Amino acid sequence: MDLERIWQLFQAGGIVMYPLVFCSILVLAVTLERHWSYKEAEQFRKGKDEFVRALLEGRWLEPQGASGPIAKLLKDAYSWRGLETSVQLQMFENTAASIMGRFRERISYLETIVTLAPLLGLLGTVVGMIQSFKVLAVKTGQMQAITGGVGEALVATATGLCVAVLALLCHSWLCQRLDRLAGDLEECGAALLTGSSFAAGRRSRETA
Template sequence: MLSIIQAAGWPIWPLLATSVIALALIIERLLALRRSRVLAADLLSEASLLATRPQIPADALARMERSSALGRLYASGLRARHLPRARLESAMEDAGRSIAHELERYLNALGTIAAVAPLMGLFGTVIGMIEIFSGWSPTGGDPAQLARGISIALYNTALGILIAIPALIFQRWFRARVSEYVLALEQAGARLLDALRPNDKGVAG
């Protein structure tokens, strides 16, 4: 394998670096988008209980924020619980937008890798073919050696496609998962909003 990598030329090294970056992003998103990290269970009852207190301890809010993305959303609502419903809703929406942005982190980078990796592989193959044919003489040469050189040059394209396929699959899967989480967060936020301001529905603040 090492001999093939060395024979494929310098363009294969950026591809190998790209594959490492793609793998790191996939692993990071798999850990960050676990359901327990986004939608911790039984937070609504805890938030409703905290809302009944005249003063909510700072450590309780900090613990809720650390628990999950949903905890951050609920903590933002609890901090603004004394505001009119419209302003409370606005504060929670701001927190929700920030959370959604964090959930989508690195997905554009993963999509870029999926799009660029085949082009990088094709570029490496073209460079290899140029080097092969620039040293080829029409009056002589070993056809078997030429065929082997072309085969090695094509490893760049093969590696680029091999990187792009899982990167694209995971990027699409992560986007679908983020959309599902965002919808769940919106519904959970609406439930807390109704619990904090049950009598202010439709009333501007």
């Protein structure tokens, strides 16, 4: 399909094609921005199992990917080990909730576009069909013009559905990664608290 034909179809979709193009660009922009944000946070997974195992044994092992927000939280949490367990838990949960809140930023845009894009496409098609049927009111014997106009008007609906599908796939992919990061946080937090309790118990026995 050449560029001229693509431009013709774009024009046939009507004015709603412009917000649909904006929506598609926004989907790609949000997906790429969130991808790089999650990629940095996922760096610590390289040594996560060894890190958790060391904590459960009462040892501290430097987490991988120290530049990521999760690795920074784990370092901070280790420095809290002298505090009461309940205080450590509260501080960890508050910081983890703040991190997850930042991870969820702009994800709602994709949810909105999944709903908005088909509606915009439908609106464009309805407007196009109204314009096409005006031919019948003005002059009879123009069935080819009417059917052709309806066919072109459906371009808006097709475009809206394509944008919605793209947004849905990107949203599902990012949410999957977000859930894994939340699970990693919970696992590491539990290991930190267990290791802290283990170390505190050992210090108590040594003092006794």
